[in-house]
Amino acid sequence: MTQDKKVRVRKRRQRIVREQDRQAANSIRPGISGGKFRPLQDPDLPKIHQAVLHILSRTGLSDAPETVVDTITRSGGKLDDDGRLTFPAALVEDAISGFRRGFTLHGQEPGHEMVLSGTRVHMGSGGASPSILDMETGRYRRSTLKDLYDAARLVDSLENIHFYSRPMVAGDMPDEYTLDINTAYACLSGTAKHVCVSAGNGEHARRIIKMCRIIAAAADMPADHSFLSFNINHVTPPLRFVPDAIEVMEQAALHGIPVHANVFGQIGASSPVRLAASVAQSMAESLAGGIYAWLTSPRAKVIFGPKPMITDLRTGGMSGGGGEQAVAMAAAIQLTRYYDLPNVSIAGATDSKTTDAQSGYEKCLTVSLAAQAGSNLITQAAGTQASLMGTGLESYVIDNDMLGSIMSSLKPVKVTDDSLSLENIDQVVRGSGHFLGEQDTFARMKSDYFYPQVADRTPLPEWESSGRPDLNHVAGARAREMLSRHYPRHINGKLDAEIRRRFDIRLTRNDMGHI
């Protein structure tokens, strides 16, 4: 890279940081800490840990690929008579001590860093829905690659959605390889925020990593700059390895790409009906993958995702919006916090098909308890509908406001001599009788408070005289307006052309706003 180009890149970055600082004035700081909601009692945590050790060391996992068997048995593991791979407790304990902590997920531009430590909270999209609620027809239809790119562009603009985890399956791709490559590129070109995608196997992962290397080189990013992570389900509960996903985990470990070790244990189906047992099994399953990644490379960046999921017995389907789901997920988060491990959770998986009150309260209950429990990454926190089967573009706009409110509920209440304002109270009651004129008031109402973008706070008469605006229409209009103008150009024309030369990119230049 020439000196000139370096200066240009630096100046561009400085400009972006200034703009982001300006926007941040009215946004809640990503990475604010949760952890004030603790559904499990402290003495319960070592008990669950003992159960995790028992499950890994006695029950073990089936279907372990040869590489996993070799790696784990070299470290003291055993393959039992049923072909189950067990992990000795000492290995599990060593791995828990040794896992990387506190690493940073980046975006492609500065200002999108997410430090995965403590109870720092970040909100994102997520899912693999096969359909989208079409904004024009109001009906669900098969989702496409362009939808994936458009949703990325929306997330790029919405300040309280901090990362973009692939929310939809591009149903118009001809095969799994083309799907994986194009999903990665639609996400990476649609937003400069951190992106999470899946990969069908190790080879697909290698190709996506190659694409990332090309992007990183063009922007002169440091080697450790992780702007993409792999979102994998390396275990099918109960306790069965998924060989293809293990390949992806291996690639991620070898190349220093962060990897989400996700396990979705359906409570009462693929995991026990008792919450504590489901949490223990899910944690054991998540750790099993993490241990393999850590033995592959001690520098592996594993994000632990034990995700117990509720089943509605009446339909047999997932039911992600209820109180049981909220508390199960929060308990799993608390367990990862007990281990002080980077964690990822799922919340916001409403069963509602539209952006109605049910959607609002189901998303809010699960997301707010995940946030208060201190989840580092909350996926599905925005945009998801219909028990993860659909995505709504208006939903992102509505949910962005909700996430701002939830983030603002994480703000600590400062209790100091100053914040207790005793002299001030005395002066006010003996003087003007109200605090509106106090110098603190105006400044703090601007700096300390979150104001929503589309949620309505007008007084009732004003709302009526302005024609009783409907939130869904307002959000739809906002989404259309954003999509009509916001085409991120962090991947410039030259880089886009280079990627198109090397990969079979199906997103057209027209889709990307080039006329």
Next chain:
Amino acid sequence: MTQDKKVRVRKRRQRIVREQDRQAANSIRPGISGGKFRPLQDPDLPKIHQAVLHILSRTGLSDAPETVVDTITRSGGKLDDDGRLTFPAALVEDAISGFRRGFTLHGQEPGHEMVLSGTRVHMGSGGASPSILDMETGRYRRSTLKDLYDAARLVDSLENIHFYSRPMVAGDMPDEYTLDINTAYACLSGTAKHVCVSAGNGEHARRIIKMCRIIAAAADMPADHSFLSFNINHVTPPLRFVPDAIEVMEQAALHGIPVHANVFGQIGASSPVRLAASVAQSMAESLAGGIYAWLTSPRAKVIFGPKPMITDLRTGGMSGGGGEQAVAMAAAIQLTRYYDLPNVSIAGATDSKTTDAQSGYEKCLTVSLAAQAGSNLITQAAGTQASLMGTGLESYVIDNDMLGSIMSSLKPVKVTDDSLSLENIDQVVRGSGHFLGEQDTFARMKSDYFYPQVADRTPLPEWESSGRPDLNHVAGARAREMLSRHYPRHINGKLDAEIRRRFDIRLTRNDMGHI
């Protein structure tokens, strides 16, 4: 009461208890404990307590009625040169030790008991909205006495709304006395659950207490059976007594009627902009009333309601649905819990005018954090819209499901050898590979899980083929259906006639479903 009548009453009660047990199979136990969300750090609580003592002992309250000045100065208080009544720290400490705790609020029938101890949580309606969202026209109009009665009937049927706090002002009453008496009777005749009403002054309170005595005598209730409580604002912040409300507090204390010592401190207007200071001021204000009630009678049943409220600086109006509101209220609850005092909170005060996603998430965020913080009584948890300016009957039906979910998120995660199911996991993974067939599963999915009444959990294709039902329509139909058939008759015709002889009752027999 004759022996025969006593037997009839007892048999009726037994029948009711059986019916309620049956219903309870699918409801979340009222009074389940919260307290797992703690927004304040433990060392902050004594600091806030010191601030409370400082405010009461140094700054004091203005506009104290003569009876209050006499009572407090007899116990060491002083009237300072500005006419402010101060409370010595020792008196405040003695009162905090001496206040009644753990008393029970009853309904008019068994099964509606609410024990106000620890972090036990109960959900209710509330407010004083001047308008209602008319179910037929979809427009807001002035609310009436009949609306108040109809809302009571709905709450009577909805299992996750545990008490009925007067939500609307009956705008068709000619004067304040007629309003107070008729509000009490519309509430008491519309539901057998515990009722909370206000009273304009001591005389109105005395008349309402008389009405309660007549009802209690007819049903042969014990003297201590508090099925009505007074909801008063005895202080206008900052730190000014309201003499009429103090009269009500006095009557309540003398007659053993529970009284909510509420203070709504608008943050940045009538209380400081710093949350900690606003919480301290509100607690001091609530305690000031409680201390007077306690000195009036040490058996007084005071429920403490320090309610810091957020103002939206852009409109100057209350803004009750955001994250700052949720955390401010939860902090105030935590402070009352530090004192181990019975508490009442406000949550659910959405700014949305309709039952949309904003309404859902704003209600859920504030109610769920109040519940997790362990509020004994959460008012406004159902039915409120438009920044407390409107009530919606459909809203009760929708919110009832939300409250069920929130209550279910309070359920403790049991961590025992049994609940960790280690043997069971081992057997399943070496056997069938799934937990659906396990004997625990079906039983627990029925007993441990909450299933909503109107929220939609059908799979997407089924939802589409059934014509994409709209939650608001479904809830409206449910509300109309309930209202068409459910006329509670815990106040029978004879008692109704007696009350009509003694009071100017404006609710017609026709309104009450007598043809």
